[in-house]
Amino acid sequence: MNAIEPGSAHDKLAYIASNCSPYTSLAFCALLFPSIIVVDGCFLLEYYYTESKFLDARENYNNDKIKIEESMNNTFLYVVFDGFSGNVPDMVFEEIGKIVRLSWDMVLRQKFPEREFAVKYFHDEQDYGPVVTFCQK
Structure with a gap:
């Protein structure tokens, strides 16, 4: 299995999958949009x-x-x-x-x-x- 490069887009998506709820993501979208x-x-x-x-x-x-x-x-x-x-x-x-x-x-x-x-x-x-x-x- 290939290692995930820190800072890569895949690494960031993996972080979201492990640490963020859909509610957190939606709340952050209120700041961005x-x-x-x-x-x-x-x-x-x-x-x-x-x-x-x-x-x-x-x-x-x-x-x-x-x-x-x-x-x-x-x-x-x-x-x-x-x-x-x-x-x-x-x-x-x-x-x-x-x-x-x-x-x-x-x-x-x-x-x-x-x-x-x-x-x-x-x-x-x-x-x-x-x-x-x-x-x-």
């Missing part, structure tokens, strides 16, 4: 939206849609995986951040082809780790 809603011309991740947060952001940013979107769509990957107690190297979170940025870009282009968005990935200076967000251009 999020539902996006439009509220007063702002494009927002549905899972973060509440009316009170939106009204607060609108007031805090003087109705600046770009700032509202950037703020409300901020996704801190350390927070997303906060429940995991293992030791994970930063490069893993950085790779996830880059994949999420690419995925969100594809989702936004497919759902809103008439719009232009800036999907951003950065490592937060205040030690909140990798962050992904988006806003209209």
